[in-house]
Amino acid sequence: MVRTGSDVVRVDGTGGRGGLDGFFRISERGSSARREIGAGVTTWLTMAYILFLNPVILRLVTDRAGVTLDAGQVLSVTALVAGLATLAMGVFANYPFALAAGLGLNGFVAFTLVGTLGLSWPEAMGVIVLEGVIITVLVLTNVREMIMNAIPVDLKRAIGIGIGMFIALIGLVTGGIVVLGSDAAPVTLNADLSNLKILVFVVGLVLAAVLVTRRVKGGLMIAILASTVLAVVINQGFGHSAIWTNGAAHMPDTWVSSPHLDLLGHFSFGFFSVLGAATTIAVVLAVMLSDFFDTMGTVTALGAEAGLLDEESKLPGVKRVLLVDSLAAVAGGAASSSSNTTYIESASGIAEGGRTGLTSVVAGGLFLVCLLFSSIAGVIPAEATAPILVVVGFFMMQGVGEIDWRDPAIGIPAFLTIALMPFTYSITNGVGAGILSYAVIRLFQGRGRDVHAWTYVVAAVFAWYFFHGLLA
Numbered sequence: 001m002v003r004t005g006s007d008v009v010r011v012d013g014t015g016g017r018g019g020l021d022g023f024f025r026i027s028e029r030g031s032s033a034r035r036e037i038g039a040g041v042t043t044w045l046t047m048a049y050i051l052f053l054n055p056v057i058l059r060l061v062t063d064r065a066g067v068t069l070d071a072g073q074v075l076s077v078t079a080l081v082a083g084l085a086t087l088a089m090g091v092f093a094n095y096p097f098a099l100a101a102g103l104g105l106n107g108f109v110a111f112t113l114v115g116t117l118g119l120s121w122p123e124a125m126g127v128i129v130l131e132g133v134i135i136t137v138l139v140l141t142n143v144r145e146m147i148m149n150a151i152p153v154d155l156k157r158a159i160g161i162g163i164g165m166f167i168a169l170i171g172l173v174t175g176g177i178v179v180l181g182s183d184a185a186p187v188t189l190n191a192d193l194s195n196l197k198i199l200v201f202v203v204g205l206v207l208a209a210v211l212v213t214r215r216v217k218g219g220l221m222i223a224i225l226a227s228t229v230l231a232v233v234i235n236q237g238f239g240h241s242a243i244w245t246n247g248a249a250h251m252p253d254t255w256v257s258s259p260h261l262d263l264l265g266h267f268s269f270g271f272f273s274v275l276g277a278a279t280t281i282a283v284v285l286a287v288m289l290s291d292f293f294d295t296m297g298t299v300t301a302l303g304a305e306a307g308l309l310d311e312e313s314k315l316p317g318v319k320r321v322l323l324v325d326s327l328a329a330v331a332g333g334a335a336s337s338s339s340n341t342t343y344i345e346s347a348s349g350i351a352e353g354g355r356t357g358l359t360s361v362v363a364g365g366l367f368l369v370c371l372l373f374s375s376i377a378g379v380i381p382a383e384a385t386a387p388i389l390v391v392v393g394f395f396m397m398q399g400v401g402e403i404d405w406r407d408p409a410i411g412i413p414a415f416l417t418i419a420l421m422p423f424t425y426s427i428t429n430g431v432g433a434g435i436l437s438y439a440v441i442r443l444f445q446g447r448g449r450d451v452h453a454w455t456y457v458v459a460a461v462f463a464w465y466f467f468h469g470l471l472a
Helices: 019-024 033-047 051-057 070-095 105-116 120-140 144-150 152-175 196-213 218-240 271-306 318-337 342-351 359-376 381-395 408-423 425-442 453-471
Strands: 002-004 005-008 100-101 179-180 187-189 339-341
Touching: 002 339, 005 152, 019 033, 019 359, 033 342, 051 070, 051 100, 051 105, 051 218, 051 359, 051 381, 070 100, 070 318, 070 339, 070 359, 100 318, 100 381, 105 120, 105 152, 105 271, 105 425, 120 144, 120 318, 144 271, 144 453, 152 179, 152 271, 152 381, 152 408, 196 218, 196 381, 218 381, 271 339, 271 342, 271 425, 271 453, 318 339, 318 453, 342 359, 408 425, 425 453
Parallel strands: none
Antiparallel strands: 002 005, 100 339, 179 187
């Protein structure tokens, strides 16, 4: 039994009802089919920005073979995997949670795996497939929760915050307002609004901030579309098509087209020979841990928002949720859309009354409809999506006040985790530095027994990774 407001509802059993109501247990959870459908539309509106953002992020980096991913193809596989994964969450787990390509993880794939470590796109996606397979095994063997419990809560928070800082920096750099690698300083500010692409970025950022502040449904997507219209007007009126980072901001030849699914199955496990054992283990661990903490925190928060947690504040049937989430990571890598994960934006549909998997089925169906509009991806410039990265970074920063900064033994590792992700452009470095420093500090503090054995194992792997990097 769970409590929703003043009503007590069941999360198991069928209550003797048949059809749609019986399958999704709509009445039992105090909802209605109409409310669930409306909630599904709201969830999709809140998340639809990822359809435009994911192609932009994955196209910002060219791999060692000179390959740049096609925007239309990435939009197609992004919509396909998000749609199928969200449908699976609704039908198999019966929760109003939606999934899509994870922000932060797609930046990790582009900037760390491809950009820094020199993997090809198929090899980078192979890392995601492997990570997803391992997580799936851990879910099925009930080991995932054990590893989750091994890492201190404040370090888990720091990992999410660090990823937020990382993607915010990507947004600022992509928007042109922050410049990397200047002679004067490692980063410099470029606030020249006469530069039209910076103007588009600033307008988009202000609009996104206003819409989010006013809690407008689909505000992030509205900001992307409005900024794109401004960029297209600049192109048409002033002929500045060359200034956009990804050469977009032009009208498509056709608005509706058949899905471009050429990227399906475009992955490889050749990264083993490129990275070596130490780096391979470290990067897979970094992605796994990021995925672990993000998903567990998200589903728990969403379950609480929906009033679906049990008396022990646990989500009934959470194993099904985690299984769908882990398989979505595998599917994302196999389809080259990057790792897919449960979105906190699902809370928007829950706020509209969504309590069952029917909400997810509706949202997933709308993602699949978007397969017909892949040509739109070529219209949207990176400068129109970059502000959304900054705003999402803000969302992910909100847990910073919950970290116990008064205790240096946890505060210093948390700080290193948060700082090193954006400053080194690497999620792996941040996760590794945080966990390793925590284990070392506790050991020399005389409180080594307070550290979980699994934490020492993970710390040892990252020590090997950093030492290997110094000798390379």
